[in-house]
Amino acid sequence: MMSIEDDYLMLSGIQHFYFCKRQWGLIHINQQWQENEYTIEGQFIHTKVDNPLLKEKRKDIFISRAMHVFSKELGLVGILDAVEFHKDSQGIQVNHKRGKWKPYIVEYKRGKPKKDNRDIIQLVAEVICLEETLGCKIDKSYLYYHSTNNKQEIEITKSLRAEVTSYAKQMHIFYSTGKLPKAEYFRNCQTCSLVDVCMPRLSKKSKNTSNYIKNAIMGDEVL
Structure with a gap:
């Protein structure tokens, strides 16, 4: 959809857009932001997670943190919390690693699973960006909720991909016109x-x- 990197929007904004278009517009169009207890707690959790110097490796698994990704299709760019690479003969090659690996995103959230799909929509957008960045296909990824210490597997379906593409297009229309959603x-x-x-x-x-x-x-x- 987009080809000029300066026109890319923040990947994290798609969750705001799903939850409340006006909230997204105030943040990403009008550049307004206020802190409260929820945003401060969320930033604290992500500060611990998004440390690129924090390395973790287990048997046949290694974790990459604070990975920069983008998608020309969506016109989005951002940084991922964590990507788990699992050793798999059907996976992709990774620099400085022997064998082949399959990547799965782990997106960290402050609270508990939501009744709506806002977290899932963000995760699917992240997957699409990671797929373009690495040149691979990802069929599932994970949401980790800090309050419940629960890791939830999410299937990346065609319908979710289509929904994310639609939201990304709407975001670019609002942003290009500079019109704040009602x-x-x-x-x-x-x-x-x-x-x-x-x-x-x-x-x-x-x-x-x-x-x-x-x-x-x-x-x-x-x-």
Whole structure:
């Protein structure tokens, strides 16, 4: 989809876009950010994980951390938490390693599994980027949740790939126009670090007022 690296968007932003398009727009278009207890805890966990100097090797497995990846298809670029390489005769060759290896991403999350697919969407986008970077195909990867100490296997399906491609296209349309997505109010808004910047309740009321006035005028015209 994209060919100019300067036009690539942040890979991590696709999770924000899935969860709330306006939140993504405030961060990635308007360059606004506020910390709260959740973002600080998440940064602390990733600081420990995303250390490229931290090496780990087990029998027939080695782990690469803070790997830079990109996708021309999605127009996304970013850094992965951890990639596990498992020795496998059907895998790929890796510099300075004997044999062949299959890569699997392990994306670390602060909390517990979500009811929606926001974490899964981010993981699938990461897989697509890693596939392009390494020139391989990856059929599964993992989400690790810090609060539950649980590693969840995720199958990278065709439908999830198509969903990620659609979100990436939408992100580029919004970004190229510089237009901030409209606010919507959800139950989770109060836990968002940008709630005071977004003001979703006020935006929603303004929208409802505008619709009321518009309908009233149209009603007068009919009468």
